Amino acid sequence: KAGVTQTPRYLIKTRGQQVTLSCSPISGHRSVSWYQQTPGQGLQFLFEYFSETQRNKGNFPGRFSGRQFSNSRSEMNVSTLELGDSALYLCASSPSPVGPNTGELFFGEGSRLTVL
Amino acid sequence: GENVEQHPSTLSVQEGDSAVIKCTYSDSASNYFPWYKQELGKRPQLIIDIRSNVGEKKDQRIAVTLNKTAKHFSLHITETQPEDSAVYFCAASKPGTYKYIFGTGTRLKVLA
Numbered sequence: 001k002a003g004v005t006q007t008p009r010y011l012i013k014t015r016g017q018q019v020t021l022s023c024s025p026i027s028g029h030r031s032v033s034w035y036q037q038t039p040g041q042g043l044q045f046l047f048e049y050f051s052e053t054q055r056n057k058g059n060f061p062g063r064f065s066g067r068q069f070s071n072s073r074s075e076m077n078v079s080t081l082e083l084g085d086s087a088l089y090l091c092a093s094s095p096s097p098v099g100p101n102t103g104e105l106f107f108g109e110g111s112r113l114t115v116l
Numbered sequence: 117g118e119n120v121e122q123h124p125s126t127l128s129v130q131e132g133d134s135a136v137i138k139c140t141y142s143d144s145a146s147n148y149f150p151w152y153k154q155e156l157g158k159r160p161q162l163i164i165d166i167r168s169n170v171g172e173k174k175d176q177r178i179a180v181t182l183n184k185t186a187k188h189f190s191l192h193i194t195e196t197q198p199e200d201s202a203v204y205f206c207a208a209s210k211p212g213t214y215k216y217i218f219g220t221g222t223r224l225k226v227l228a
Binding site: 031033035040041042043044045048055056058090092094103104105107108109110 | 122148150152158159160161162165167205207209213214215216217218219220221
């Protein structure tokens, strides 16, 4: 099985711009989560989607948004970029529904965003 | 709010020694506690997990213990090897959700 695929892998933007990141989950996985990883802060939960519906949302401003398509692929968007948005954005997919043997998150390699 | 504290932030051990990483969670409703290993430049990968109905789980050189009363859980690595060098993250989640609250990570260095 192919793993979780994220594009683009690297991107550089300037303050005020917006960015869209894409994630293709493992085939058959219907849950897609997004995390922001920064040095010293670890992985911070952004949101989780299942069957095109946002099930959970983290404590991020409204500039961060996402969506999921009918084929389970997901995108996240950050508008009006700030310097502090520079981070590695990780997507993870999981089988569903959540059960005793379905807790594992399968991460992609991430999209590294640099905001200048 | 939901929070997971992880200590230490860095840990250096001699090859062959044991390493212990500790986490404390705040939400008593949490019932699933995974540990992820992230090697430099790579994606995080699950190495072991434990559910709240179990007190300890072992997988070869790795073990995790859980104290629900104290809301503590720990990762134990015995006979450490250089390839164990990585950043380790603990996490906690509640039933029926893939919303994981991660600790801030422990950078483990195994010195040959």
